[in-house]
Amino acid sequence: MKKWIVVMLLIAFALFGSVIGFNLFKEKMIAQFLANRPEPAFPVTVLEAKPQEWVPTIEAIGFIEPNQGVTLSTELSGSVDRISFQSGAMVQADQLLLSLDSSVEKANLAASQAKLNAARAKFERYQNLVAKNSISRDQLDDAEASYKSLLADIESLKATIARREVRAPFAGVVGLRNVFLGQYLEPGTSIARLEDISVMRLRFTVPQTDIAKLTLGQPIHIGVDAYPDTQFNGHISAIEPAVNYQSGLIQVQADIPNNDGRLRSGMFARASILLPGQPNQVVLPQTAIAFNLYGENVYVIHEKDGEPRAEQRVVKVAERRGDNALIVSGVKPGERVVTSGQVRLSNGSKVKIEPGEGLTPPAQTPML
Numbered sequence: 001m002k003k004w005i006v007v008m009l010l011i012a013f014a015l016f017g018s019v020i021g022f023n024l025f026k027e028k029m030i031a032q033f034l035a036n037r038p039e040p041a042f043p044v045t046v047l048e049a050k051p052q053e054w055v056p057t058i059e060a061i062g063f064i065e066p067n068q069g070v071t072l073s074t075e076l077s078g079s080v081d082r083i084s085f086q087s088g089a090m091v092q093a094d095q096l097l098l099s100l101d102s103s104v105e106k107a108n109l110a111a112s113q114a115k116l117n118a119a120r121a122k123f124e125r126y127q128n129l130v131a132k133n134s135i136s137r138d139q140l141d142d143a144e145a146s147y148k149s150l151l152a153d154i155e156s157l158k159a160t161i162a163r164r165e166v167r168a169p170f171a172g173v174v175g176l177r178n179v180f181l182g183q184y185l186e187p188g189t190s191i192a193r194l195e196d197i198s199v200m201r202l203r204f205t206v207p208q209t210d211i212a213k214l215t216l217g218q219p220i221h222i223g224v225d226a227y228p229d230t231q232f233n234g235h236i237s238a239i240e241p242a243v244n245y246q247s248g249l250i251q252v253q254a255d256i257p258n259n260d261g262r263l264r265s266g267m268f269a270r271a272s273i274l275l276p277g278q279p280n281q282v283v284l285p286q287t288a289i290a291f292n293l294y295g296e297n298v299y300v301i302h303e304k305d306g307e308p309r310a311e312q313r314v315v316k317v318a319e320r321r322g323d324n325a326l327i328v329s330g331v332k333p334g335e336r337v338v339t340s341g342q343v344r345l346s347n348g349s350k351v352k353i354e355p356g357e358g359l360t361p362p363a364q365t366p367m368l
Contacts, residue, residue: 041352044310044341046301047288051333054281054326056319057221058213058273060252062204064224066195066265067255068170073188074100075163080183087176091168091194098179098191100164109157116150123147172196173261200256200263202234204271205249213275214239220254221272224263232256232263236273282327288339289317289325298331299338299345301353310338312347 078100085097126143129135168174175193179185202222206214214236222232234256243250254271256263288298296317299310315330331337338345345351 039350041307041350042310042341042344043352043354044299044301044338044345045354046336047285047339049282049284049327049331049333049335049337051280052283053277053279054283054319055277056275056326057321058206058210058275060204060206060271060273062202062269062271064256064263064265064267064269065201065203066172066197067199067201068172068196069265070169070194072097072166072174072191072194074098074166074185074191075187076100076160077186078102078164078184080179080181080185083177083179083181085174085177085192087174087192089174091171091174093168093171095168096165097168097174098166100185102161102164105157105161105164109154109161112150112154112157116154119143119147119150166191168194170194170196172198195265197258197261197263197265200258200265201237202254202256202269202271203251204254205244205247205251206273208243208248208250211239211243211250214252214273219274221274222254222256223270223272224267226267227262230262280333282331282333283324284327284331284337285323285339286320286325287323288337288342289315290342299342300331301336301338301351304348308351308353310342310345310347310349310351312345 080098081101082099083097084095084099085091091097123140123143123146126135126140130137130140172195175195177192178190179192185191202220216236216239218236220234220236222234223230224232234254236252237255238253240251284298289296290298295314297312297314300313301308302311303309313330316328317325318328319326338351341351341354
């Protein structure tokens with residue numbers, strides 16, 4: 001019995017010993033293979049950091065407004081007698097657009113004007129008779145009062161007729177017509193929208209810390225979603241004199257020429273206020289910048305023993321715009337920076353420089 005147990009123990013020791021020996025042999029061979037294997041070179045694309053001018057901007061958003069805009073309506077009630085415009089038409093200042101029925105007022109005006117000559121003649125005749133002491137002064141005063149009262153009635157009737165007409169207060173584009181011929185209108189009823197779109201305006205807010213950077217006439221670039229490939233140029237035309245004490249923001253207004261009429265009021269717009277340019281700045285594509293627990297970093301190529309290797313650098317980004325970023329520390333002009341392939345790199349990795357400068361950004365950002 002004891003002999004059987006000894007035999008089994010010897011067999012077990014032999015099995016375990018062979019397994020352990022095989023693993024040790026395998027590890028030794030793997031280590032020997034890795035020690036003799038050549039160091040891998042990771043393919044990357046690089047870009048030389050060349051000094052260039054960077055134009056800082058202040059970014060803001062707002063809504064497009066017309067130079068002038070008003071909703072046309074009537075001051076008095078009545079039936080629409082005449083409509084003298086078409087929806088979407090260009091109109092001139094003081095052009096008649098709509099009139100209400102004013103036949104009663106016009107008849108009263110004609111009656112008053114018919115009496116005017118007789119009243120004037122009577123007043124002039126009484127002036128001559130008073131000079132000859134043929135009539136009393138009271139009779140002249142009554143004739144004068146009747147004449148001037150009739151003049152006032154005529155002016156009142158003319159004003160009433162004018163108030164029953166809707167004229168364009170300024171030149172512009174009239175919108176869609178909301179009334180019809182013969183319709184009875186109450187005071188304040190919306191007839192159409194009239195806007196002067198020759199020059200559009202953009203109102204936006206900026207932090208009070210940027211007030212010192214703003215001046216009247218300062219150039220500004222505007223972009224709207226309706227024309228993603230078009231940049232509209234304008235300038236700052238007004239700055240609010242007071243800062244909102246609750247938000248710390250100040251309102252700014254910019255004028256945008258709109259001769260082609262593409263901008264419309266109510267459009268959402270993004271504004272970039274141009275600040276004085278900064279020469280000899282390092283600008284890198286944002287694809288070259290990686291993020292980790294230590295902050296933002298890039299890989300710079302340097303030669304070691306005649307072989308290109310990657311050196312990790314911590315950089316400071318001052319501003320981003322589109323696909324580019326302004327680097328203020330960490331990279332010097334003339335150094336080569338990795339623009340793609342850095343995901344497999346570590347500090348000191350051997351690299352293989354491929355032709356090209358990195359990833360080509362898509363023509364349109366994909367929708368999420």
